Every structure is written in structure tokens, then in C-alpha cells.
Amino acid sequence: MDGTGHADDGDPGEAFATLASEIRVAILRALWDADDHVATFSDLQSAVGVEDSGKFNYHVGRFDGRFVERDGDGYRLTQAGVRLVGALVGGSYTSRDAAGPVPIDDPCPACGGELTFEYSDDHGLVDCESCGRLSEYPVPPGVLADRDADELADAVQQYAHSVIERASRGFCPQCEGPTDSRLVTAAATAGDASTPPRALDEIPMARSDCRRCGRTVDTTVRIRLVRHPDVVSFFRDRGVDYRDLSIWRLGGIDDDVAEVVGRDPVEATVRYRADGDTLALSVDDSLSVVAVDRP
Numbered sequence: 001m002d003g004t005g006h007a008d009d010g011d012p013g014e015a016f017a018t019l020a021s022e023i024r025v026a027i028l029r030a031l032w033d034a035d036d037h038v039a040t041f042s043d044l045q046s047a048v049g050v051e052d053s054g055k056f057n058y059h060v061g062r063f064d065g066r067f068v069e070r071d072g073d074g075y076r077l078t079q080a081g082v083r084l085v086g087a088l089v090g091g092s093y094t095s096r097d098a099a100g101p102v103p104i105d106d107p108c109p110a111c112g113g114e115l116t117f118e119y120s121d122d123h124g125l126v127d128c129e130s131c132g133r134l135s136e137y138p139v140p141p142g143v144l145a146d147r148d149a150d151e152l153a154d155a156v157q158q159y160a161h162s163v164i165e166r167a168s169r170g171f172c173p174q175c176e177g178p179t180d181s182r183l184v185t186a187a188a189t190a191g192d193a194s195t196p197p198r199a200l201d202e203i204p205m206a207r208s209d210c211r212r213c214g215r216t217v218d219t220t221v222r223i224r225l226v227r228h229p230d231v232v233s234f235f236r237d238r239g240v241d242y243r244d245l246s247i248w249r250l251g252g253i254d255d256d257v258a259e260v261v262g263r264d265p266v267e268a269t270v271r272y273r274a275d276g277d278t279l280a281l282s283v284d285d286s287l288s289v290v291a292v293d294r295p
Contacts, residue, residue, distance in 0.1 A: 012068070015066050023050060023059045025088075028067060031077045032085040040074040087142070101127070102149045107140040108134065109249040117153035119144060126157030126248045135248045137163075157247040163270055167208035167217040168224060168287075177212025183266045183285045203253045203266035204260050221258055221270045223250045225281060230292050231272055238274040 010236060030047035031037050039047065041060070050056040060068065060075060067081035077085065085106045100118035104126065106114055113130035119139070126135045137160040147155055163173040170179050186203035206224035208217040225231060226242050252258070258270050265285035272279045282291035 009169060016064055018062050018064075021062070023056075024062060027060060027063075028077070028081060028085050031068065031075065031081070032089065036232050037077040037082060038071050038074055039076075043243050044075060048169060067291070087140070089142070096184065099144065099149065099152055102152065104153050106246055106249070108288070109252055110134075110254070115248070117156070119152060124153070124160075126153065135251055137247075161223075161243075162248055163217060164219050164223060165227070168206075170229075172210035172213060172215055173217065174215045175210065175213040177208050177210045179208040179217070181206065181208040183207075183268060183283055183287050185222065185260055185266060202255065204258050204266070204270070204283070215259075220253060221268055221283060222250045222272070223247060224287065225270060225283070225289065226250055226272075228281065228289055230281065230289070230294070231279065234272060234277075234279040234294070235274055238277065240274050 017026075026048045027044065030044055031039055033047070034043070041057075045053065045056045048056065050059070063069075065078070066076050067078055067084055069078050092172070098118075098120045100120075101116040102118075104115040104117050106115060107113065108128040108131055108260070111128065111130045113128045115134065116127050116129070118125045118127070119141075120143065122138060124137045124139045125133065128134050137156060139156050139159055143155055143159045144152055166173045167179050168181060171177075171182075172179050184205050184207045185201045186205050187200035189205045189207060190200050204221045206219050208223050210216070226245065232242055235245075257273075258268060261267050261269050261282075267285065268283045270281045271281060272281075277295035279295060280293040281289050282293075284290050
């Protein structure tokens, strides 16, 4: 246990070296398929198909509590094992699939043009035929497995929402480490390829940094705050479920929906609209809502 309260059981490279065997990977898969991810030695040996008990015992022992642990007379997947095999069967480490482009039945929020969705290089991409790239989210391939073409865009945006939600609640979506969130401007988040409609330091963004692995989750403040109680009730009172709002529509960065109103520290105003009404939230540098202007 280190000073942060995080358990460190050794070199990650050594842990993953235990997977350098087809037999041990087969053991993991067999436990994944077993009821409650638990199996006796004999059932596990039979499922894997290794007749030599001594050889099989050697491979089971190589896990040494990593990914697989003893459970009475048998063995079970640890939580780390469940996550690992889940990633394996979902294709996170093996799949390099591409999909699309497919049309999205929702006009571009900026110009009304046609939108298309495409999956490439582990990213979900939403493009407008007129505006160009509208949104881009890193998405593991398992998210799109077993889905029809017309389900892909929605799957990506729901996954993106889940990542943002976890980061906003203080958990890194990559390593489960603690995150710190703050209000920044797009000048701190934009990549070289970005071509925003206005100056980067005028666009408010929400950022969450993981203290453990360093991953950063950046999103527009409107997406980040759409779960705020005042926003949820604003849309509900107008017959709109906020969960049905597309992430690319919420991601607008024009000054009429989100603007920086303070610099040191950064402060912003964020607006949501429905049925001709506008809800405005004032946000401080910690991403806390400090004032609400209701219609």
C-alpha cells in the first residue's frame, strides 16, 4: 500500500507476462464461461483440454493470485481477471475494426447539414458535410460489437456520456484513479487540428485529470452539466428527456450557448434551450454551478 492508499502488487509487466501462454489465456476464458466465474480444478482442466495434470497445475500456479485466485477446491477470476477477459472478448486488445460512414438522422446543430458517423482507429467520428468534423471520441471496439449500423452512433455517444459521468464523479475511466475537475478554456484542450469558430480562450471547457495515470477527459461544459438537477428539470418540464439529446448537439461551442465571463479564475455561462425558453447556469472554476437563471 503506497502513501495514497493504492495497493501496488509489483511490476505490471510481470503481471501481464503471465498471459504469454495460450494455455493460461484458455484458463481465463474457461473461467469467464463458468458459472460465477468459478470452476473446480478438474472442470477447468477438462474445459481447457490439457490432459497432463502436472502441466496444467503449473500453468494455473503461474497466475499467483493475479487474474485467477483459489476458491475453496477450485479457482475464480479476480476482479482484475474479469476486467481483463471482458476487454479480450470485447476486442479491446485484438480488434481494429472500422465502420461507416453511415448517415445520422439528426441535422447538424450548427448549419442544418447532413451528419455521418464513422468508426476508425478506435475513435467514433461525427462529421457534417458542410462544417467538417463535429465530434470525436475514443471508443474501444467492444462498444460497437454486435450492433447494427444504425445503432453505432448512439452507442458511441452513450459510451462517451458514461466516460464523462465517471470522470465527473471522481473516477478515472481508464484506471479508476481519483480525478480532479476544473473549468478551463479550449486553449488548454484543443489539438493542432482544431478549427473552432471563435478564439480558443473564449470557449469554456470541462477538464478532469487523473492523479494516478494522468489521463485527461475533456468535454464542453454543456455536456458536462446536462445531468445537473436544474437542467434535467428544465428539459423534463418541456417534455424532453435529457438522455435523448445527442452529444454532438450538446457539444456546441458558439457564444450563444457557452461563453467565458471571467479569466482569473475562469468563469463561464452555459445555456440550454427548449420550446423557446432558455436556462442559463453560471459556473465557477471548480465546475460548480453558482447561479441559475430560470425562464
